[in-house]
Amino acid sequence: MSKDDISPDDFVSGKTIHNYFDSFARDHNLLPRLRLRTRSQMAQRQLLEARNPLA
Known part of the structure; x- marks a missing residue:
């Protein structure tokens, strides 16, 4: 991370965080x-029931 990011x-x-979230959203x-x-x-x-894969 460069000094410009701090x-x-x-x-x-905030700009660095925004760029990270934007990049993540695009990549995924x-x-x-x-x-x-x-x-x-x-x-x-909504509560979801936990599934036990070993049961």
């Missing part, structure tokens, strides 16, 4: 699955 207060810069073909600039009206957690 902010003056010794943290990774996630961009078509993202909906940016949208709002959620509700979120609900």
Whole structure:
């Protein structure tokens, strides 16, 4: 990581984090699955049953 990637207060810069997430999404073909600039009206957690492959 270059010095340009570090902010003056010794943290990774927002630009570097953005570039990492953008690159990751492109490399893993996630961009078509993202909906940016949208709002959620509700979120609900679903519990999934753990599957035991040895059972």
